Amino acid sequence: MSAHSKQVMQVVQRSMERWGVVIAFVALFAFSTFQQGSDFFNAENFRALLNSNAAVGILAVGMTLVIISAGIDLSVGSMVALAAAIGTTVMNSLIGSGSSEVTAVLVGGAVTVLVGLAAGSLNGILVVYGRIAPFIATLGGLAAFRSIALAIADAGEIRSQSATLFSALGRGGLPLPGLENSAGRPLTLSYSTVIFFVLAAIGQWVLSRSRFGRHLVAVGANETAARYAGISVSWVRLRVYALMGLLAGVVAFIQSSRMNSVSTAQLGLGSELDAIAAVVIGGTSLRGGFGRVWGTVVGVLILGMITNMLTISGVSPHWQGAVKGAVIVIAVLVQRSSRE
Amino acid sequence: MHLGATLRFVSARSSRTGIFRSAALSAERVTVEFPGVRALDCVSLDFHGGRIHAIVGENGAGKSTLMRVLSGAMRPTAGAISLDGRVMRFVQPADAIRAGISMVHQELNLVRTLDIAENVMLGREPTRTIGLRVDRAKQRTRARELLGVLGSELNPDTPASDLSIAQAQFVEIAKCLASDARVLIFDEPTAVLGERESKRLFSVLRRLRDDGRAIIFISHHLDEVVAIADEITVLRDGKVVDSFARATDGTIRSIDGVIADEGMVANAMVGRPLASIYPEKGVAIGDQVVIELVDFGAQGCSHGINLQVLPGEIVGLAGLIGSGRTESAEAIVGLRPRTGSVRIGGRDERLSSVREAMAAGVVYVSEDRKGRGLHVTLSSMINLTLPSLDSCTEFGGLRVDTGSEVAIGDRWIKAFSIRCARPHAPISFLSGGNQQKISLARWLETKPRVLIIDEPTRGVDVGARAEIYRIIAELAREGLACIVISSELSEVIGLAHRALVMRGGVIAGELSRERLARADAQECIVRIASGVLEEGLVQR
Numbered sequence: 001m002s003a004h005s006k007q008v009m010q011v012v013q014r015s016m017e018r019w020g021v022v023i024a025f026v027a028l029f030a031f032s033t034f035q036q037g038s039d040f041f042n043a044e045n046f047r048a049l050l051n052s053n054a055a056v057g058i059l060a061v062g063m064t065l066v067i068i069s070a071g072i073d074l075s076v077g078s079m080v081a082l083a084a085a086i087g088t089t090v091m092n093s094l095i096g097s098g099s100s101e102v103t104a105v106l107v108g109g110a111v112t113v114l115v116g117l118a119a120g121s122l123n124g125i126l127v128v129y130g131r132i133a134p135f136i137a138t139l140g141g142l143a144a145f146r147s148i149a150l151a152i153a154d155a156g157e158i159r160s161q162s163a164t165l166f167s168a169l170g171r172g173g174l175p176l177p178g179l180e181n182s183a184g185r186p187l188t189l190s191y192s193t194v195i196f197f198v199l200a201a202i203g204q205w206v207l208s209r210s211r212f213g214r215h216l217v218a219v220g221a222n223e224t225a226a227r228y229a230g231i232s233v234s235w236v237r238l239r240v241y242a243l244m245g246l247l248a249g250v251v252a253f254i255q256s257s258r259m260n261s262v263s264t265a266q267l268g269l270g271s272e273l274d275a276i277a278a279v280v281i282g283g284t285s286l287r288g289g290f291g292r293v294w295g296t297v298v299g300v301l302i303l304g305m306i307t308n309m310l311t312i313s314g315v316s317p318h319w320q321g322a323v324k325g326a327v328i329v330i331a332v333l334v335q336r337s338s339r340e
Numbered sequence: 341m342h343l344g345a346t347l348r349f350v351s352a353r354s355s356r357t358g359i360f361r362s363a364a365l366s367a368e369r370v371t372v373e374f375p376g377v378r379a380l381d382c383v384s385l386d387f388h389g390g391r392i393h394a395i396v397g398e399n400g401a402g403k404s405t406l407m408r409v410l411s412g413a414m415r416p417t418a419g420a421i422s423l424d425g426r427v428m429r430f431v432q433p434a435d436a437i438r439a440g441i442s443m444v445h446q447e448l449n450l451v452r453t454l455d456i457a458e459n460v461m462l463g464r465e466p467t468r469t470i471g472l473r474v475d476r477a478k479q480r481t482r483a484r485e486l487l488g489v490l491g492s493e494l495n496p497d498t499p500a501s502d503l504s505i506a507q508a509q510f511v512e513i514a515k516c517l518a519s520d521a522r523v524l525i526f527d528e529p530t531a532v533l534g535e536r537e538s539k540r541l542f543s544v545l546r547r548l549r550d551d552g553r554a555i556i557f558i559s560h561h562l563d564e565v566v567a568i569a570d571e572i573t574v575l576r577d578g579k580v581v582d583s584f585a586r587a588t589d590g591t592i593r594s595i596d597g598v599i600a601d602e603g604m605v606a607n608a609m610v611g612r613p614l615a616s617i618y619p620e621k622g623v624a625i626g627d628q629v630v631i632e633l634v635d636f637g638a639q640g641c642s643h644g645i646n647l648q649v650l651p652g653e654i655v656g657l658a659g660l661i662g663s664g665r666t667e668s669a670e671a672i673v674g675l676r677p678r679t680g681s682v683r684i685g686g687r688d689e690r691l692s693s694v695r696e697a698m699a700a701g702v703v704y705v706s707e708d709r710k711g712r713g714l715h716v717t718l719s720s721m722i723n724l725t726l727p728s729l730d731s732c733t734e735f736g737g738l739r740v741d742t743g744s745e746v747a748i749g750d751r752w753i754k755a756f757s758i759r760c761a762r763p764h765a766p767i768s769f770l771s772g773g774n775q776q777k778i779s780l781a782r783w784l785e786t787k788p789r790v791l792i793i794d795e796p797t798r799g800v801d802v803g804a805r806a807e808i809y810r811i812i813a814e815l816a817r818e819g820l821a822c823i824v825i826s827s828e829l830s831e832v833i834g835l836a837h838r839a840l841v842m843r844g845g846v847i848a849g850e851l852s853r854e855r856l857a858r859a860d861a862q863e864c865i866v867r868i869a870s871g872v873l874e875e876g877l878v879q880r
Contacts, residue, residue, distance in 0.1 A: 209739055209740055209742070210733075210737060210738050210739060210740060211729055211730070211733045211737035211738075211740055212737060214722065214726070214729060214740060217718065217722070218715055218718070218722075218726060221715045221717045221718055222711070222715050222716075222717070224711060224712050225711065225712050225713065225714060225715050226715070227675070227694070228675065228694065228704075228706055228712045228713060229694070229715075229726045229727050229782075230693070230694035230695045230697075230698050230727050231726070232693070232695070289715075289717055289718070290717070
């Protein structure tokens, strides 16, 4: 191969590495539009698509940071269930004991988020001070958090006792001027979607513009070298797991308010895998040391679009896993070949 | 599998009875290019069976690259490798091994959880019951036979994890013999050995040579090379610059037939008189001790170290690998637990982490650039500002001020003339010299008072070496207290105001500036380091 064409190849590879996920998104978007026309390409569908993927998206933002630090968190789905179960129980008992609805929802929400933070910190402590591999430590969490949630509700559902406020938060959103749904009501961008985008933006900032982000990358790329450069590896890792837990708490609040109840057996089930998949599709290296939050956001949208497309075209939901699996494997293959 | 294993046995046996097919391995116009560097430039060399061929050259001369090409670990950009006149296209080391070319790596590659016999026969286990079961008895006998060829009486049942480095090396060689190697490549085999062990290794090399094998051997120790090699090739900047061969009378002679010694080989390696690459030594400024070690030690590695360094002084720390130099340095900056105390500017300091050490003005530049000193997958910019990142963050670390970060990076890139095409590209493709400048610059940015630099020119080419020496001398002249750890004696002698020699975790001797200036300083350091000279301290 001549030197020139080699250079061209390198440029192509480098841009594939950087923009591959965007190209995939555009291609999939074009394909869906072409295939399904206005069934896919309408504001109401986009709203639903975003709304139903915001929760996984928020988890994926945190997961991106965890994976960049060369870690992983398998417990996030169970963490969501646990935080939602405890938070909603607290809220209900406050309402039962005569507190105002506002107080109950606020306190319940705070408890939800704090339980997430605590569970995440526990993961961090196990990884940092217990010196347990993140995969194993959080595998423990995956089993344990879910089990505690099930025990609290006796494997059943916890219905919210909040008359209106809780679900109003969960179902509400910011009105989008000039857009209406098929029933002629003004279309809203759900709060969960707004929170997802805001957190993603913060996540990207933290990663690329803050000292913590720089340290995350350094620890993920080479832990020993990070230690030799004077970075407190333990503190960095502890914080990233705690942050992940905090985000799981936020997701727990979003999900339980949206459903106005918590199904301890179902809530967040398998969402750790969706989150990890989105991170990988987004171009973050599973080996750590390299990644980007915006790529993860695109990854979430790609996964969401696939589900959306299959649903619209009436493909049995049982097939969705197979298609998603294929996409994940292809994404990793493309990235690996371009990086070597 | 089973049949193949048997056939191998037969051919390997024949080797020991002396009817060994001798090999001729040739490199023909081999060129290897890395981005920005030509590591090998049109190298043509022949290696013959029954000869020990030493390759010498400075760090970065291309020795390791050549060995990697010969052993199939790397494909040349241009040129070819041929064995017995047939051009070989090795894609991976396994291809070379199959062709009879084995490499004994510097870092030994034994599987620690297996025993010697299993390691020796790894990948070619003798089997029985149509290849389904490993024949343990045969495996053991065979391993013992191969070790016997080397004159070693190690028990094949010993777990690999129990072996000393020298023993592991023997097992590694036996492993090569098991694969029927006709060409054996040794990458600095004596670097990790003591003197007696080295002698033993040499007798093994001679024995293997006398069997008709071609031995290729890299070493930094020219005395060894002159003693053992039948042929010596000198590489410099990726080119073959000179060669020597042993004449029938046993002397080493240059191409024009002049009897050669170590000095001649050394001059050929460097290509210019050695002294010129070292800057003039400045004088220590003032008498206020900057850093003082009192009865200091790295737990389990060194002890009883007392040392004072003045501003502007460069103290060399010599000694063999494993003598506790690096460990002690790491203990000073809080990377290891320590005993004794460290005083900075007269005050006892805890320095329990790199951060605290940095705050007190003590920094350590690691010898292991790729594993510890730098993040090779990250950019020049990130590497340059990582330790001093706090100085360009705002709002409690929430925002890194990229403007001032880029300014810091650019300043160092300019000051040290670091050649990096794109400051935001990973540094893995930079040359050793440029990487070393980055790992030095990142610590200087923290404005230290004490610089501990470990093997400052390991893997650095000659040109960048001179620059690094100049930088260190310059820093000292500006009042920095420097401790230079080096295994290269000429470096210690050429750079330091005085030198300490460590052996077995203690300071075994000290050479003053005057003593370092004497012609036999190098020899003196070697003697102290190897324990020949016990009363090193008297030698001031």
